[in-house]
Amino acid sequence: MQGEEAAPEVAMSCLEPHRKRAFGPPAIVPETVTLEAQDMPGLRPVACIEEGAEVALGTPVMHDRVRPAIRVVAPVAGRVVRVETGLGRRVIRVVIRPAGPARAAPVRAVGDTRELMLIHGLWCDLRTRPFDRVPDPEARPKAILVNALDGAAVAAAQAAPFALGHGLRALCRLTDGPVILCQHGGAALAPAEGRVELDTVAPRHDGMAHRLRRLCSVAHGGEVWTLDAQTAIALGRLCGEGLFDPTRLVEIVTLMGEGAGLRQAPLGADLAEALKEAGWTTPATRPLRRNESRIDPRHDAVPPPDGALGPIVPVPALAATLPMRLRAIPLLHALQIGDAETARRHGCLDLVEGDMRAASAICASGADYGALLRRVLDELEGER
Numbered sequence: 001m002q003g004e005e006a007a008p009e010v011a012m013s014c015l016e017p018h019r020k021r022a023f024g025p026p027a028i029v030p031e032t033v034t035l036e037a038q039d040m041p042g043l044r045p046v047a048c049i050e051e052g053a054e055v056a057l058g059t060p061v062m063h064d065r066v067r068p069a070i071r072v073v074a075p076v077a078g079r080v081v082r083v084e085t086g087l088g089r090r091v092i093r094v095v096i097r098p099a100g101p102a103r104a105a106p107v108r109a110v111g112d113t114r115e116l117m118l119i120h121g122l123w124c125d126l127r128t129r130p131f132d133r134v135p136d137p138e139a140r141p142k143a144i145l146v147n148a149l150d151g152a153a154v155a156a157a158q159a160a161p162f163a164l165g166h167g168l169r170a171l172c173r174l175t176d177g178p179v180i181l182c183q184h185g186g187a188a189l190a191p192a193e194g195r196v197e198l199d200t201v202a203p204r205h206d207g208m209a210h211r212l213r214r215l216c217s218v219a220h221g222g223e224v225w226t227l228d229a230q231t232a233i234a235l236g237r238l239c240g241e242g243l244f245d246p247t248r249l250v251e252i253v254t255l256m257g258e259g260a261g262l263r264q265a266p267l268g269a270d271l272a273e274a275l276k277e278a279g280w281t282t283p284a285t286r287p288l289r290r291n292e293s294r295i296d297p298r299h300d301a302v303p304p305p306d307g308a309l310g311p312i313v314p315v316p317a318l319a320a321t322l323p324m325r326l327r328a329i330p331l332l333h334a335l336q337i338g339d340a341e342t343a344r345r346h347g348c349l350d351l352v353e354g355d356m357r358a359a360s361a362i363c364a365s366g367a368d369y370g371a372l373l374r375r376v377l378d379e380l381e382g383e384r
Contacts (some may be wrong), residue, residue, distance in 0.1 A: 024159060025249060025262040030269040033076050033096045034287035035061060040124050042133030043070060045091045053080045055096065057105045058120060058244055062091045069137055073121035075246035075266040076102045102266035104245035109238045113173040116238050125231040125291055129212060129224045130349035131381045141225040143177040143216040147208055148189055148229035152249040152293035155262055156230045157189040160237070164189060164229065167236030168196045174225070181229070182211050189229070209355040213323035219347045228291050250288060253296040255279045271295060299357060309336055310365040321358035323350065332359060335372040340379045348376055 037045045045062040048071075049055060055074040064070040074096060082095040109116060114137060117123040128135045135141070146168065148157055157164045164181075171179045172195045180197045183189050192198045199211055208226060216224050230248050237243045246266045252274055254260045260278040265271065269288045280297045288295075312318075312332055319328040331346035353370035360369045 025155075025264050027101060027247070028263050028265040028269050028271065028274055029101050030098065030265065030271075032081070032270050032285065033074075033078070033098055033266060033268040034270065034285065035072055035075075035094045035096070035268045036287065036289065037062070037091045037093060039290040040064075040070075040072070040134050041127075042131070043067075043124075045072065046089055047083050047085065047091050047094065049080055049083070049094070051080055051083050054078070055080060057102075057246060058107065060121075061094050061096075064134075065090075067137065069118050070123055070134060071118065071121055072124055075268060076100075096268075098266075102247050102269075104237065104243040104247070106242055107238065107244045109242045109244075113170045113235070116170075117235065120238060120244050122231055122235055122238075125227050127226050127291070127352070129218050129226060129352065131377055132352040135223075135225055139223065141175050141177070142222045143224050144171050144175050144179045145208065145212060145215070145224060145226045146171070146179065146181045146229050146232050147226060148181055148183040149207065150251065150294045151259060152251045152262055153229040154183070154189065156233055156249045157183075160233050161190060163233045163236035163240060165191060165196075165236065166240040167232035167234070169194070170235055170239050171227075171232060172196065177216070180211075180215060182208060207355065209351050210323040213326060213347070213350045217347070217350055219344075219349050228293060230293060231291070248288070248293065250292065251294045252278045253294065253298075257296075309367050312336070313364045315362075318359060318362050321362060322355070323347075326350070328359075332363065332365075332367070332369060335369055335376055336365065336367055338372070338375060338379075340376045343373075343376045344380055348373060349380070352377075 044065040046065050047062050049061050055078060057074060057077045059074045060071045061074050062072045076096060076098040078096045078098040081097045084092040086092050118137060124134055126135050148154060168179050168181060168190055178195050178197045180199050181190055182199045185200055188198055199215060212224060218224050234245050237245050247264050249262050249264055251262055252260045263274055265288050267288060267290060270285045271288055272286045275286055275297060312329060314329045322328040326347040331343060331348060334342040334346060351373060353374055356369035356373050360367060
């Protein structure tokens, strides 16, 4: 593709020998796997399979109508039991009944990074800032930030350091800038070499928004991509071992807000039983969503209907929920009244909905700042 720098193919022969993964956390063997279209923001997916079809691991099940190279693949082998569509045949979800446990499978992993991620469905894990969309395959960001801030990502990285290193080096082919692994303190999860950098200096409570704001803000232009460290590991296994691994580690939070341990599951796995074991009352099904590695059912709660919002009380704890050098209180006020231009001036382009959870929980106004931010981002995106 245009703009792709000349480099040898990413193939097994050009990388270090792989090492077998240690025995991991207990696996969830779900009765169903649900792939949700809402997990791919910015795409208009259409189905490329029918109900009743038998699918193998890695079979394409949906693709973007406008950019069909962006595809979603089956994370398990099994039978398609439901394909839900809306207006214009737009897919809402695809449900698969697995034929057995999800396992890594050998594939022919030859091609550049972009092709590998598109073919094996990893491209849908990438997100842009601003706007939190699946990126255009023809685009080239000024940097890529890899999220290794939660316990599941750290455990996965410690279990597969060579795969993580391979994945980070492969990601360098997508950008002319740095690929930055964001982790908390402690031993480096991967070596810093070439354009692979580590960011370990931030306080432990700092999330991805804090780091992006400090390292490569997009508030005044440009585009940065983010992805979870487990996707980088999956890419590294493709490159270094010739294996497509559909499984991810996930941490489930208890009613007391503590981790209930790690589990291993494929994308879309029904987690309802595991959530019940952790003490939660859940819907009949609760699929593992894309890029989700820590499940806190409190974040699944439906916000109350729109109503009169209370005042914003400017306490220090509220200001600390958002990145430094960002005027938190004026930004929150702009989001409440829907003033997109003022919100842009105060740095909202560096943020996505998930960055606003703490502010929504702390603010006395009762506002759902994630939803308010999405409304403003959609307006600003429409003006471009």
